[in-house]
Amino acid sequence: MTSTSDSVHTSVKEYYGKTLETSSDLKTNACSLASAPHPLVLDTLRKIPQDVLGKFYGCGNPIPLGIAGKSLLDLGSGSGRDCYVAASLVGPEGSVTGVDMTDEQLSVARENIEKYSEVLGYMPKLKKLREAGVPEKSVDICISNCVINLSPDKPRVLQGVYDSLRDGGELHFSDLYADCEIPIAVRTDDSLLGEGLAGALYVKEFEKIVRDIGFACPRILAVSHLQIYDSELLAKTKGINYYSVLQADENELDRGQTATYNGQIQGNECEYRLDVDNVFKQGVPVKVSGNTAALLEHSWLSKYFTVSGPAGESGGPIETSSIESLMDKARSATSSCSSVKPACCGSA
């Protein structure tokens, strides 16, 4: 049984540093949940050393395209797969900082940077930090892949992310969520912790935390249903459905605005998918909510969008997909699938 913050950290370090050798040792399909990465990302994955790929324990693809020159932070970067992908996308002018607390994972990430730089053709500005210590307002984009569920103090972690972001910065992350509040017996079970099943947040709790901190218009990029292969873990979590979710939703108000995408994000020239509800074809004005208009006008995405319209009085809510309906959809998509453990996702 796990209770204090220290014992949670010790247990997590033990799990990712010693218990797991490669992603095929995981007891859920978390690391193969995401849809296939974008071809640009796939191309980069082929260049990443196998030692790094083999210890990938993420549950999604939280790295946006169009980030050349940006400063990116990967919270809980593990063996560094996402840092390596991001280093290629931010290019020689951008920088990537990976933060992790497990020595064994950090070593793999560090040891392969030189080899990777030979393939990239330049030495990426890739820093690997043991502890956070990231200056306030220094980061354009923070990514995190299946890490926040492992923290015993999620509001503190998310507040740290918020403080590290520049104005207009964004957190893109993938994590595990439950469709109900998780009972205390599950929350404190060591065997469920490392796999992300004990610390997963009820999706409504997550929404409250990020709103309280001040994050603007959190939005959903994708939802997938998690399958648990291990019968003991399955029995312990009976009645709880887990999902991998990329971000969350918000009520959106119509303020009479449209946004037009200029097609200049490499790899997304024809279409840019901001989230499940906002998809932009190049050159075609799309009606957007006040929150979305503000994000497209003031964040790092502003150079790719033109927002038109007066930002006037609210014309009422704009329909957005509810997390419940997306979870239902994801669950029915997996109910017809085989529960046989697939080959895992460590290799490209």
Ligand SMILES: C[S@@+](CC[C@H](N)C(=O)[O-])C[C@H]1O[C@@H](n2cnc3c(N)ncnc32)[C@H](O)[C@@H]1O
């Ligand atoms: C599920 S693994 C994911 C690793 C990596 N994001 C990936 O996709 O392969 C979780 C990682 O988060 C790290 N971690 C958990 N809590 C942390 C914390 N509070 N600070 C830094 N790293 C943390 C663990 O050491 C582990 O490497």
